[in-house]
Amino acid sequence: MAGTPGTAGTATIATRTVEYPADGLTMTGHLALPAGADRRPAVLLGPEGTGLSDVERRRADALAELGYVALAFDLHGGRYVSDPEEMLARCLPLLADPERMRGIGHAALDVLRAEPRTDPDRIAAVGYGTGGAVALELGRDGANLRAIGTVNATTTGRPGEAARIRCPVWAGVGSEDPIMPPAQREAFTAEMQAAGVDWRLTVYGGALHAFHHPPVDHPVVPGVGHHPRHARRAWRDVVDLLAECLPLEGDPGA
Template sequence: MTTTTTRTVEYPADGLTMVGHLALPAGADRRPAVLLGPEGTGLSDVERRRADALAELGYVALAFDLHGGGRYLSDPEEMLARCMPLLADPDRMRGIGRAALDVLRTEPRTDPDRIAAIGYGTGGAIGLELGRDGADLRAIGTVNALTTGRPGEAANIRCPVWAGVGSEDPIMSPVQWNAFSAEMQDAGVDWRLAVYGGALHAFHHPPVDHPAVPGVGYHARHAQRAWHDVIGLLAECLPLTEHAGA
């Protein structure tokens, strides 16, 4: 019986050696692929398990690194010191995303014309910046990443965008929902926004390894619902029945 396989991949980005987690579905044919971006804390077993779950469904999946060496920043101050300048610099975000996307696109199991970007927090913001940079993506999905870009650049997004946010998230407030929605609408993007009632920031992230930060909390039901919504986005925009070799 053939099974999924995983391996770590090293690649340069942002002046660092990044260490991502690549998950491959069973078989030897080319498959559609998903670039998976982590929260600002960095790559953890949560994202690795999600990449593995995507491979079990039949996708090639790469959970990419944010901080070099596959580091997970459990200290909130260290995480903010790393992420706030990054989030303020679209070109740096695009560089990190492009480097990971290149790794995924050149993987022999990947159908390079059928890739989606899914991300959480900072990883989701990077996915959006890839879209604003005109990357060839079939879908972009983000949770807790209602970031807006430089004026006019959202018009470069060439795929549907789905975004999810908790209604009680103090970090992604309704002001940001409205700005994000206006940016997407003005650019003519095919977009959707799901608001999960009663959920805080990072509601999707199980409490394992999670820093105790005000306004951050896990919501088991909505975490499951958001994952189902992400899988629904992929089923719509990146259906496995159309993969090369099917």
């Protein structure tokens, strides 16, 4: 299938770096545009807590090859934070502050909406880890999104605010993820259910936290581990969510 991250696609895409202010920093995002000149549905793509890397850039490129405008957004002002202690020192306060997460998300969403190739009424948000928590906070803030997808980010929000989510939510998590354990997953699904959200949860058996992410050459927090088979499955699940909620021209339901 065209669009698998890390493989060469057949479509001609264009990419560029975009800078924008958020969270008191100058963020550096990666914008990927599909072939053609028409307006297309778009995807806001959020990274793990370490920040924007080539992994997310390849995912954005893969989405552009499928036909979406895609913006992989930044968390740390152009930095990839490889030291686990430094990463946690930045991300834990961020995850505890919905307004900061929403600010980061809305700043990137504004950049994506301003792109001439973007259909501003057909945008989804997909995020991994901290980036997934940002996507969920956009939904809880009532952002006009067609879908929200998260991987290892079954985070809960402030009481009652999930009722402002206006689109389907899909979440994927590893069964052995100690950072998003069963109690956290249950709290998340209870929140979604109470709010009347159209939600789905996929649990990938035997997978740890960040199972979707290829192995890295620096230390990681405990409980992180790559699971190649489930990584491929999670990507297919993301693409299926987009096909359902953000169909491209010629797809069923478009």
